[in-house]
Amino acid sequence: xxxxxxxxxxxxxxxxxxxxxxxxxxxxxxxxxxxxxxxxxxxxxxxxxxxxxxxxxxxxxxxxxxxxxxxxxxxxxxxxxxxxxxxxxxxxxxxxxxxxxxxxxxxxxxxxxxxx
Amino acid sequence: xxxxxxxxxxxxxxxxxxxxxxxxxxxxxxxxxxxxxxxxxxxxxxxxxxxxxxxxxxxxxxxxxxxxxxxxxxxxxxxxxxxxxxxxxxxxxxxxxxxxxxxxxxxxxxxx
Numbered sequence: 001x002x003x004x005x006x007x008x009x010x011x012x013x014x015x016x017x018x019x020x021x022x023x024x025x026x027x028x029x030x031x032x033x034x035x036x037x038x039x040x041x042x043x044x045x046x047x048x049x050x051x052x053x054x055x056x057x058x059x060x061x062x063x064x065x066x067x068x069x070x071x072x073x074x075x076x077x078x079x080x081x082x083x084x085x086x087x088x089x090x091x092x093x094x095x096x097x098x099x100x101x102x103x104x105x106x107x108x109x110x111x112x113x114x115x116x
Numbered sequence: 117x118x119x120x121x122x123x124x125x126x127x128x129x130x131x132x133x134x135x136x137x138x139x140x141x142x143x144x145x146x147x148x149x150x151x152x153x154x155x156x157x158x159x160x161x162x163x164x165x166x167x168x169x170x171x172x173x174x175x176x177x178x179x180x181x182x183x184x185x186x187x188x189x190x191x192x193x194x195x196x197x198x199x200x201x202x203x204x205x206x207x208x209x210x211x212x213x214x215x216x217x218x219x220x221x222x223x224x225x226x227x228x
Contacts, residue, residue, distance in 0.1 A: 110158055
């Protein structure tokens with residue numbers, strides 16, 4: 001398998017523009033996670049899905065952020081409108097949940113977003 | 117889910133030396149995972165230790181878990197330049213199923 005695939009790898013946009021980040025999880029994985037990483041705040045869990053259903057979106061910072069998972073092989077994280085403080089690296093990760101509460105996360109290489 | 121706190125925040129050692137980093141957490145867990153992040157890359161899973169295990173080995177990695185002290189340690193033996201990275205712990209009750217959260221990590225630098 002090619003691993004978790006994220007696109008774009010880099011995005012530079014202007015304040016107020018809509019940003020869409022994409023993620024293709026590993027085939028067969030039933031969990032998908034979106035994280036945001038900044039120097040100041042570290043790695044933050046934004047939202048995660050199980051079998052395409054959002055389980056916990058309490059980490060989504062504002063209504064400007066939304067995430068969808070229309071099928072098992074694709075997810076999007078959208079920011080509309082974008083602001084400079086949204087500049088960060090956004091990671092997608094997927095997991096196949098094992099028994100007894102195990103399960104390791106497989107991360108993509110991230111999407112580096114710069115909002116001017 | 118709960119977040120672990122890694123200590124120290126930064127560690128610089130000479131190549132060939134051993135590196136030890138620690139993780140503390142607050143509530144009971146079922147397992148604890150360690151991840152590595154190389155600069156500009158995504159996190160990579162290193163090892164998982166269950167709450168009923170005290171020690172686990174994987175290659176040059178040794179992880180210990182003390183549930184009474186709510187702490188874990190990661191030892192990297194015979195360090196190499198390629199071990200330069202940030203290391204994160206992720207304590208959990210439900211594995212990734214309850215959403216793993218991460219602290220700021222330990223930034224390890226291996227000096228040649």
